[in-house]
Amino acid sequence: MKNIVRYSPSTGSGSPDVWGIYEADTGSIQYIVADPQTREAALVDVVQNFDPHSAKTDFSSADQVLALAKENNLKITWVLDTHPHADHLMASWYLKEQTKAPNAIGEKVCEIAELWSDYYNLPNTFEPTTDFDYLFKEGDSFKIGELEVNVWLSPGHTLGSITYIVGDAAFVHDTFMYPDSGTSRADFPGGSSKDLWNSLQRILALPENTRLFVGHDYGKGGRDPQWEATVAQHKASNIHLAGSVSEAAYREQRDERDATLALPDRMLHALQVNLRAGKLPEPEADGHRYFKIPANRF
Template sequence: MTISIQPFFDRATSTFTYVVDDGTGDCAIVDPVLGFEMATGRTDPAPADAIAAFVAARGLCVRRLLETHAHADHLSAGPYLRRRFGGRLAIGAGIADVQRVFGNIFHLEDVSRDGSEFDQLFANGDTFSIGRLRATAMAVPGHTPADMAYRIDDPDGGPPAVFVGDTLFMPDVGTARCDFPGGDPRLLYRSIRSLLDLPGDTMLYVCHDYPPNGREPACRASVAEQRSGNIHVRDGIEEGAFVAMRRARDKTLAIPALMLPSVQVNIRAGRLPPPDANGTAYLRIPLNRF
């Protein structure tokens, strides 16, 4: 198989980042993490530095930095890694909807509301290359309006790899929440079924894992494994039952610990807010809003 996929797991946020290379030195980085400590307001480059060390040690050329959506649980390290390696920073075109909603919630006058902070906006079905690898953007809204999965085809005929973002989790964990602004459990169900219509040997790479029963974090499951075993959307679970389950479950979930800093940074394409006149950058905390 030509595709080489190296996962990195950030335990602080339960997030997987992936380095995908084509076997000749060209690569993409999917969902890179920048550490952040809420108590002190300090960023931590350690998760991104681990990725950078891997890329540098193998002499890889970063062609693209791919965000599956504007994450609510970690800050993106896209700009941090782009400064070192180059590459185009991309996300789904639905990011404009997310910017409009959260740009207004946080009253961010420097956020465009049209996605222009990113180098490239993908529409459903757009194709692109990572060296020898052909990739396709697959719109999978539901968790947010901007969620995009990335299908990478193996030129040597192996099964595709799809980076599904916050749609599916591992089969024993289920599916993503839909209670953020713009979320929709019906859309999520239909997005997931579009993924599960892919060939059974297609490997689906998750963005997060929250391992139950003490198992180690895992990053992938096949379409066949998801269809037979996903606790929320295995074959036989209809849309109405999924929507009822998802709405009831979402009411029990707390807001992600890093949602307030993460969203206002990530709708800026991972850039920190511009500094004030005193040279210090500030994040905003909307009172009594969430």
């Protein structure tokens, strides 16, 4: 079954067209963001499919995203990720090969790679400077067609998460959830509820009509998946932030909630792939690829 697709049209000059493609297995939202004038586009946080029971991978979701771009006469000029995801394998390298577009992520992926090299006991294995064409830092900018994209460092969920702001659209990944689900966890290695609070407040200072596109949704209460809400909507109804919530109160509820959460079932597989831009581990002597899973580290 194909993933759910929704279109959020440009609101005028300087505003992008956005398609959200929902990947149900992980509750992830993949994005196409395009300049309506030039038809140039970027792909954001696209999923490489993975079955945790059989360790089988495929690119059916990525291929759907590419087909959607083709249907809308879009030229892919960027392959972007917001952070090394813990709950799904990224498709960055595959998309780079398919589109010939450069791939990019935040520069602090290098610090995350150092951290996880220890967890996996794989020294000198992850080389983000080789596997990604661009490592963006706070304040960088680039263009999708004629649309300017500004890069913010938005740590908390990870120490190296970044937000892409394109006109009145912001791709805020694992900071906010949909308003009825609050915000994202901050307990992974390198994460911090204090940093997350600061990132959330900075995003909430954007113009109130800014469309915030989140990284995940899980259909709370059985509703259909949702991933777009404005700054104004989050200020009014986000269950973790609406009203006069203090930093201390927010961090207390975030930390208490995180302490109850299990690791995502793909996390220990995903990080060793995502720190390679979505490439599986190198084949061993028998020609097969193998995941390395640390025991009793979490």
